[in-house]
Amino acid sequence: MSALLAAHDLSIGYGGRALLSGINLSIEPGDWWGVVGPNGAGKTTLMKTLLGIVPALAGRIERRAGLSFGYVPQRGVIDDIFPLPALDVVVMGRYPRIGPGRPVTRADRELALSYMERVSIAHLARKSFRSLSGGQKQRTLIARGLVPEPDVLVLDEPTDGMDLAGETGIMELITDLQRGSGRTLLMISHSLNLVANHAKQLMLIHGDEGVFRTGMTDELLNGKTLEEVYHVSVDVHSFAGRRFVVAHGSPDTGRV
Numbered sequence: 001m002s003a004l005l006a007a008h009d010l011s012i013g014y015g016g017r018a019l020l021s022g023i024n025l026s027i028e029p030g031d032w033w034g035v036v037g038p039n040g041a042g043k044t045t046l047m048k049t050l051l052g053i054v055p056a057l058a059g060r061i062e063r064r065a066g067l068s069f070g071y072v073p074q075r076g077v078i079d080d081i082f083p084l085p086a087l088d089v090v091v092m093g094r095y096p097r098i099g100p101g102r103p104v105t106r107a108d109r110e111l112a113l114s115y116m117e118r119v120s121i122a123h124l125a126r127k128s129f130r131s132l133s134g135g136q137k138q139r140t141l142i143a144r145g146l147v148p149e150p151d152v153l154v155l156d157e158p159t160d161g162m163d164l165a166g167e168t169g170i171m172e173l174i175t176d177l178q179r180g181s182g183r184t185l186l187m188i189s190h191s192l193n194l195v196a197n198h199a200k201q202l203m204l205i206h207g208d209e210g211v212f213r214t215g216m217t218d219e220l221l222n223g224k225t226l227e228e229v230y231h232v233s234v235d236v237h238s239f240a241g242r243r244f245v246v247a248h249g250s251p252d253t254g255r256v
Contacts, residue, residue, distance in 0.1 A: 003028050004067055004151060004184060005050060010059035012042060012049045018057050019045055019207040025214060027152070032178055032185045034195025034217065035203045037229060042207035043188045047154055050186075068096075070150035074157045075137045086132060086140045087125040090116055093144035115143040119173060135166040139173065146177070152184045159194065171198060196221055196236075196243040204229045221245070 003026045010023035019042045027033065035043045048054040050061065051069050070093065090112040091104055098104060116122040119139040124132060129140060138158060145153055158174065159167040175198060178185050189195050195202065195217070202220045204213040206229050213220060213229070221243065226234040233248040 003062075004064050006062045007050065008060045008062070010049070010061065011057040012045050012054070013057050014045070014054070016057065020205065020210065020212055021058070022210075023059070023212050025203070027184060027186070029151075029184055030182045032198070032200045033187065033203055034199030034201070035186060035188045035205065036190070036192055036195055037203075037205035037207075037211075039190065040207075041205045043203075043205055044156060045207075046203075046205065047156070047186060047188060051154065064151075067152070068148060068150045070145035070148050070153045072141050072145040072153065072155040072158060074160055075134065075141055084129055085126050086121065086129050086136075087112060087116065089129045089140055090143045090147055093147040097148050112143070112147050115146045116140070118146070118177075119143045134162055135169055138162070138166075138170055142170075142173065142177075150183070152186060155185065155187045157188055157190065159189070159191070167194070174198070192221075192226070192245040193243070196245055206230075 005027045007023050007025040010025070011018045011021040012023065013019040023046070035047065037043055045054060049056050051071065087109065091109055094104065094108045094112065098108065113122055113125060116125055119142055121136055121139045121143070124136060124140075129137065132140065142155075142158070145155070155174070159170050162170065171194065174185070174187070177183070187195065187199060199217055202215060202217050204211065204220060204225065209229070211229055213225065221236055223234045223236060226236070226245065230247070235246045235248070237244045237246065
């Protein structure tokens with residue numbers, strides 16, 4: 001197969017209850033997908049299903065032989081459970097490659113340190129993960145996602161809770177990593193303005209409404225399509241080479 005991953009008439013959900021059905025999708029090498037939709041729309045469920053963490057309720061997923069994934073979770077999920085040095089957190093990303101019962105080697109640790117260097121935090125290798133700033137923690141988790149050297153890197157809300165400077169720094173890092181490696185990225189985000197200026201392709205998801213739309217960002221990022229997903233009146237503007245998505249509230253009431 002030419003695609004890295006393809007979904008055919010996929011149905012996703014939990015406990016036998018479908019959240020979204022009829023999903024058809026093809027992910028190619030070098031793609032950068034922004035996965036957006038309202039809270040609880042099914043974004044993370046879809047990604048976990050594509051990764052094989054959650055079983056599909058119906059349909060079929062094809063993955064290229066030997067396809068590997070790296071996963072960067074929301075940092076808030078793990079802040080309180082890792083009383084470890086940052087380097088050890090990054091090394092944990094090697095565990096799927098190392099295999100059960102096998103020791104971490106010097107080469108594994110050197111590779112982890114090289115990825116910390118790549119994301120500009122090698123000097124923090126011995127510092128406790130808990131003591132790092134939000135941006136430093138996020139860079140640690142990105143290095144952890146990269147250290148298995150995956151074909152596809154999945155990022156779950158990589159700038160959640162960050163201020164403007166932190167968000168800008170992380171997105172510049174992700175952009176540089178993608179440009180330098182050509183690695184396929186799948187980025188879940190609640191921020192349309194964020195993905196509008198970085199992702200090449202979009203998945204628009206609203207499970208409660210049965211909405212699943214895919215396409216190039218330039219094609220899907222328009223007021224009509226976004227209103228169908230978010231049920232608010234939306235304008236998309238461009239200024240100085242950047243896109244801005246502005247919501248005006250309910251199309252029925254005009255309230256923000």
